[in-house]
Amino acid sequence: MNNTEQTLSIIKPDAVERNLENEIKQMFKDKGFQIIREKKIQIEKSEAESFYKVHETKPFYNDLCAYLSSGPIVVMVLEKENAVVGNRELMGATNPKDALDGTIRKKYGISIDKNSVHGSDSPENAKIEINFFFKD
Numbered sequence: 001m002n003n004t005e006q007t008l009s010i011i012k013p014d015a016v017e018r019n020l021e022n023e024i025k026q027m028f029k030d031k032g033f034q035i036i037r038e039k040k041i042q043i044e045k046s047e048a049e050s051f052y053k054v055h056e057t058k059p060f061y062n063d064l065c066a067y068l069s070s071g072p073i074v075v076m077v078l079e080k081e082n083a084v085v086g087n088r089e090l091m092g093a094t095n096p097k098d099a100l101d102g103t104i105r106k107k108y109g110i111s112i113d114k115n116s117v118h119g120s121d122s123p124e125n126a127k128i129e130i131n132f133f134f135k136d
């Protein structure tokens with residue numbers, strides 16, 4: 001049974017600023033992901049607020065929104081079998097200090113806030129997040 005799914009990945013401003021897009025994309029490809037769609041954009045804080053609405057009540061919400069809108073980001077639709085889980089494994093723990101070797105956040109993350117990448121946390125959210133950036 002084929003369980004091919006799509007998930008959203010964002011290369012965050014700290015990684016774009018350090019020109020890490022190609023290295024990060026290569027890590028996805030090496031793990032069997034196909035990059036179906038991608039674009040480099042800069043979003044407004046209001047857009048970040050609606051994207052992260054699920055975290056609205058959390059203490060880090062405002063900083064998270066300010067950060068995501070602080071510079072260019074690369075948004076990508078990744079596809080492979082069990083893409084959501086696979087992407088989360090490849091990204092590593094939210095805090096780079098806790099991330100396992102070989103994960104994107106261990107290799108490139110600076111801090112819990114500047115952790116280089118975002119990935120959808122469920123197939124349901126993946127659909128919502130993909131639609132947020134690729135409405136067509």
